[in-house]
Amino acid sequence: MQKENNKEKYMKKKSIFSRDFFELTGCVHNHSEYSYDSSVPISKIILAARNNELDYFTLNDHLNMQARDDRDFRNEKDILIIAGSEINDKSNNNHFLVFDHSEIIKGEDASKYSKYYFENGVTCFAAHPFEKRICNKFRKYIWTDPENTNFHGLEIWNAVSEWVGKLSPKKNGVFLVFFSSFFIRKPFQKTLNYWDDLAKNNIRKAAIGSTDAHSITHKWMGLKLVFLTHKMLFKTIRTNVLLSASETPSQKSILKALRNGNSYIVNYKQGNPYNFYAGISDSKGKSAIFGEEIEYSENLKFYFRLPKIAKVVLIRSGKKIKTERDEKGYFDILGKGVYRLEITQLGRGWIYTNHIYVI
Ligand SMILES: [Zn+2]
Numbered sequence: 001m002q003k004e005n006n007k008e009k010y011m012k013k014k015s016i017f018s019r020d021f022f023e024l025t026g027c028v029h030n031h032s033e034y035s036y037d038s039s040v041p042i043s044k045i046i047l048a049a050r051n052n053e054l055d056y057f058t059l060n061d062h063l064n065m066q067a068r069d070d071r072d073f074r075n076e077k078d079i080l081i082i083a084g085s086e087i088n089d090k091s092n093n094n095h096f097l098v099f100d101h102s103e104i105i106k107g108e109d110a111s112k113y114s115k116y117y118f119e120n121g122v123t124c125f126a127a128h129p130f131e132k133r134i135c136n137k138f139r140k141y142i143w144t145d146p147e148n149t150n151f152h153g154l155e156i157w158n159a160v161s162e163w164v165g166k167l168s169p170k171k172n173g174v175f176l177v178f179f180s181s182f183f184i185r186k187p188f189q190k191t192l193n194y195w196d197d198l199a200k201n202n203i204r205k206a207a208i209g210s211t212d213a214h215s216i217t218h219k220w221m222g223l224k225l226v227f228l229t230h231k232m233l234f235k236t237i238r239t240n241v242l243l244s245a246s247e248t249p250s251q252k253s254i255l256k257a258l259r260n261g262n263s264y265i266v267n268y269k270q271g272n273p274y275n276f277y278a279g280i281s282d283s284k285g286k287s288a289i290f291g292e293e294i295e296y297s298e299n300l301k302f303y304f305r306l307p308k309i310a311k312v313v314l315i316r317s318g319k320k321i322k323t324e325r326d327e328k329g330y331f332d333i334l335g336k337g338v339y340r341l342e343i344t345q346l347g348r349g350w351i352y353t354n355h356i357y358v359i
C-alpha cells in the first residue's frame with residue numbers, strides 16, 4: 001500500500017526547536033459510495049481534496065474496505081489516501097475506525113472487535129465516543145463502555161456529529177443546512193475530559209479530529225439539497241500530522257503519526273495555521289513535540305507561535321492552568337504532568353494539540 005508522494009505539492013516543511021518536519025494537512029473519517037448512507041464516488045472526493053489542498057485523507061466506509069479496489073483510489077498519485085473502515089456493533093453503537101486491514105468484523109460486541117484490532121496492531125480509533133442531541137428524533141451512536149480503551153486514540157472533534165447534535169429540523173434546520181460550518185464550533189467537553197482523564201491515569205491515547213463527511217442529500221420543497229459535502233467539510237476540521245523530514249511521507253508514516261499523537265487538530269474555518277508551532281523545550285537542546293515525552297527540569301517552557309492573536313490555554317492533566325492572549329509566547333512548566341494547548345477565538349475552537357508528557 002505504500003505509495004510515495006514525490007510531488008510534495010502542498011506539504012510544508014517546518015522547523016520546531018531546530019528539528020525538521022514535514023507537516024501534512026488532511027481530513028480523517030470520510031464516507032464514499034461504498035457506504036450505504038453516501039453516494040459520492042471517490043473521484044469526486046479526490047477533487048474536493050485537491051480543491052482544498054489536502055495532503056491526505058482517510059476513507060472509512062461502514063463495514064467494508066471496497067475503496068481499496070476502486071480505480072480512482074488506486075490511480076491517485078498526488079494525494080495520499082488511506083483506506084480504512086468504520087466498524088459498529090449490533091446496536092449500531094461503538095463506532096470504531098480501523099485502517100489498512102482487510103478483516104472486517106461484523107455483528108460482534110465492541111469489547112471483542114476493539115480487542116482484536118488493538119492487540120493485532122491495527123491502527124484504530126474510537127469514533128465520536130460521546131454525542132449530544134437537542135432533538136430526540138436523532139439517535140446517538142456512542143462508545144458505551146468508557147473502561148474499554150482498546151484503541152490507539154479517539155476522535156475529540158467530529159464535525160458532522162457536532163452538527164447533528166445541534167439540529168432541530170423545525171426550529172433551525174434551514175440555518176444549519178445553509179450555514180453548516182457556522183455550527184461547527186468546538187469539541188464536546190465531555191470527550192475532552194474523558195481523553196484528559198485517561199492521560200492523567202497514564203493511559204496515553206492520541207486525539208484526532210474528523211469530518212465524517214457523507215455529502216447528505218435531502219428533498220426540500222421540491223428541491224434536491226446536498227449539504228455537509230466533502231468539499232465543504234474539508235474546509236473545517238483537519239488533523240495535521242508532523243512527520244520527521246528524514247522519512248518519505250507515506251500512508252504508513254501518516255498512520256504512525258496519528259497513532260502516536262504527533263499531530264494537532266485544527267478548524268480551518270477559523271484560520272489556516274500556516275506558521276503555527278508549539279512544543280516544550282528547555283532551550284538547551286532538549287525538546288518534545290505533541291505525542292512525545294520529556295523529562296522534567298527547571299527550565300522547561302511550552303512555546304507557541306500563531307499566525308494571529310488568539311486565546312491560548314495551557315491544560316495540565318485536565319486542568320486549565322494559565323491563559324495568554326497573544327500570537328507568540330510561552331508558559332513555564334512547573335512540574336510533571338500531561339500538557340496540551342487549547343487555542344480559541346471568540347469562543348470558537350481553532351487549534352487543539354495532542355498531549356506532551358512531562359515525566
Ligand atoms: Zn460513526
Ligand SMILES: [Zn+2]
Nearest residue numbers: 029031086212
Ligand atoms: Zn462515519
